[in-house]
Ligand SMILES: NC(=O)c1ccc[n+]([C@@H]2O[C@H](COP(=O)([O-])OP(=O)(O)OC[C@H]3O[C@@H](n4cnc5c(N)ncnc54)[C@H](O)[C@@H]3O)[C@@H](O)[C@H]2O)c1
């Protein structure tokens with residue numbers, strides 16, 4: 001079976017790539033599975049295939065909303081695990097997107113001081129990005145991903161079949177993170193590949209290859225800096241204002257598209273500060289505008305976006321550490337203060353250049 005090994009201080013693990021759950025089953029059967037945590041929508045769409053995997057084990061169903069990945073969500077899942085006799089020899093199996101993953105990663109880390117977990121990502125975003133790297137974030141009050149841990153999965157099973165039921169809107173969201181990784185990985189050929197793959201539509205036959213390339217780029221970074229002490233911080237490119245936008249719009253925009261928008265905004269600021277050429281900014285903007293379009297329902301204010309950024313984990317009293325793209329594959333972390341200049345740049349972007357502005 002096609003696979004990619006991820007090296008981790010917590011134990012190396014494999015990402016298996018298959019077309020469908022049936023093919024993944026033979027590998028999966030090597031692991032002793034006990035408790036399944038499944039996104040309800042995924043179960044409903046793929047029940048027959050999943051029942052063969054679950055084989056009568058207990059299932060906890062997830063409603064994948066941001067309210068689920070909170071301390072209350074962790075408490076509810078932990079209580080269910082306790083009620084179902086989960087102990088240190090139990091193994092959790094998460095089947096869903098990033099929300100299911102974040103909830104299960106956190107819970108598996110704290111339940112009995114840590115029990116193993118396996119993951120079947122079911123969204124493009126989780127397949128191409130979040131499934132590797134061990135990181136998770138759960139929300140605290142109205143702020144995203146404020147609590148988190150690093151807990152590697154024991155294995156990841158990427159089955160393309162799941163994408164058949166995923167709405168286009170969420171497929172586009174996955175492309176937002178693919179674009180981020182391709183820009184981080186950095187050569188123009190990568191971007192051209194992405195653009196030409198997208199010519200045949202969002203569900204291009206090359207999608208599996210695009211996912212693998214994204215994971216290989218991320219692997220190159222996380223294997224050198226698993227715990228985000230330095231290098232890995234570049235993976236937050238587009239995320240500071242992307243998270244702000246998610247919050248301001250009450251999650252009307254999915255994560256990956258918020259990141260695409262956040263990259264466009266930060267690139268705009270980078271041009272103003274002579275950190276990026278206008279030509280590159282426009283080239284990347286073309287990809288976002290034409291291939292990953294989105295329209296915000298209402299306008300957002302610079303005050304709200306800055307307020308959101310103040311709650312970012314990369315913020316301290318003197319400002320926020322923003323990730324700037326200098327060129328393809330070359331990123332720079334710079335401390336920026338919340339001053340009039342930043343306010344004006346964001347205002348100008350929102351008024352005159354907002355790539356997702358409503359018409
Ligand atoms: N831990 C990380 O490294 C990391 C990285 C990126 C994003 N995230 C987090 O992941 C979350 C977003 O995750 P996501 O975009 O993968 O999706 P999601 O888990 O938010 O799911 C999106 C929607 O799609 C549905 N769905 C999932 N799979 C489906 C399928 N195969 N068919 C039909 N419907 C399906 C869900 O029920 C939900 O309605 C955010 O909370 C984000 O902060 C975490």
Ligand SMILES: [Zn+2]
Nearest residue numbers: 177239255259
């Ligand atoms: Zn992200």
